[in-house]
Amino acid sequence: xxxxxxxxxxxGKRVNQRFLDWLRARNIFLPRxxxxxxxxxxxxxxxxxxxxxxxxxxxxxxxxxxxxASAMDYSGNVLGPQQQMDQITDATVSFARGGFNIIAxxxxxxxYVADAGTxxxxxxxxxxxSLAGQLNWGQDQYSCLVKLWTRESQWNVLANNSQSGAYGxxxxxxxxxMASEGPDWATNPxxxxxxxxxxxxxxxxxxxxxxxxxxxxGWY
Numbered sequence: 344x345x346x347x348x349x350x351x352x353x354x355g356k357r358v359n360q361r362f363l364d365w366l367r368a369r370n371i372f373l374p375r376x377x378x379x380x381x382x383x384x385x386x387x388x389x390x391x392x393x394x395x396x397x398x399x400x401x402x403x404x405x406x407x408x409x410x411x412a413s414a415m416d417y418s419g420n421v422l423g424p425q426q427q428m429d430q431i432t433d434a435t436v437s438f439a440r441g442g443f444n445i446i447a448x449x450x451x452x453x454x455y456v457a458d459a460g461t462x463x464x465x466x467x468x469x470x471x472x473s474l475a476g477q478l479n480w481g482q483d484q485y486s487c488l489v490k491l492w493t494r495e496s497q498w499n500v501l502a503n504n505s506q507s508g509a510y511g512x513x514x515x516x517x518x519x520x521m522a523s524e525g526p527d528w529a530t531n532p533x534x535x536x537x538x539x540x541x542x543x544x545x546x547x548x549x550x551x552x553x554x555x556x557x558x559x560x561g562w563y
Contacts, residue, residue, distance in 0.1 A: 434551040436483045443483045447555045454558055456551070458482065459489040467498055467512065467532040474540050480549060488550035491557060492539070500532045513539025 352360070434447040442457040459482075462468035468489060475485045495514040496502035503510050503518075510518025511528070512535045521528035521538040528534045547553040547563070557563040 431547060431552065431556065433548065434487075434555045436551055443486060443551075445483075445487065445551050445555055447552060451555055451559055454555060456483070456486045456490050456554070459486040467500070467536060470533050471536050471540070474536065475550075478540070478544065484550045487554045488540075488543075491550055491554045491563065494557070495563075498532075500530060500535060511535040511539075513542065515539070515542070 432448040432451075434445050437444045437446075439455060442455055445454040445456055446452075459468075462472050471488060471492075472485055475481075475488065480488075492498055492512055495509075496512050498512055500512055502512065502514065504514065507516055508518070509516040511521060512532055513521075515521050515535070515538060518529065521535055524538040524541075525531060525534040528538070543550055543553045543563075547556065553563045
């Protein structure tokens, strides 16, 4: 055949040509589409490609709620580095009449926390008050802790969330995590409070930051 092979249309072209011939025999003609020079749409594609890259840098694809904080295990070395599933912004506290104003970051609304006062001796809150003092958490942080756990469980040692399975005063999820503080975790408020305080310390540093997070997303 010399230097060039004989041209043979592909199967697709042959089928397409037969279809066109069939249409022409019946005086049916397909409309002609406009022809554009090669690369005419390159600027448009470049614009959307650049816009897409910019959107990725602005919107975090891994943002949003992945899991409840209480489902994460911080019962081990709570003072060591912790894997953060979301960004935690430390709360700031200012005094207010009869309590405290709590705020963290521009995206959070101000929360008013009433002064929890001094708890009754021998109560669960008194034990939490003592632990807060050992950690140098002031009256503001103790008041935040009271409000947080009142919201979670009303300080009921037997509180059980039938939907999530969260249990106890700090609403650990699952409740068996509190066994790291003692085998009586299901009925002893002091065991539960020790675990809950360590959890807050390891993840949020203090109760007011945990309260702001809970107020913003519905869990801590």
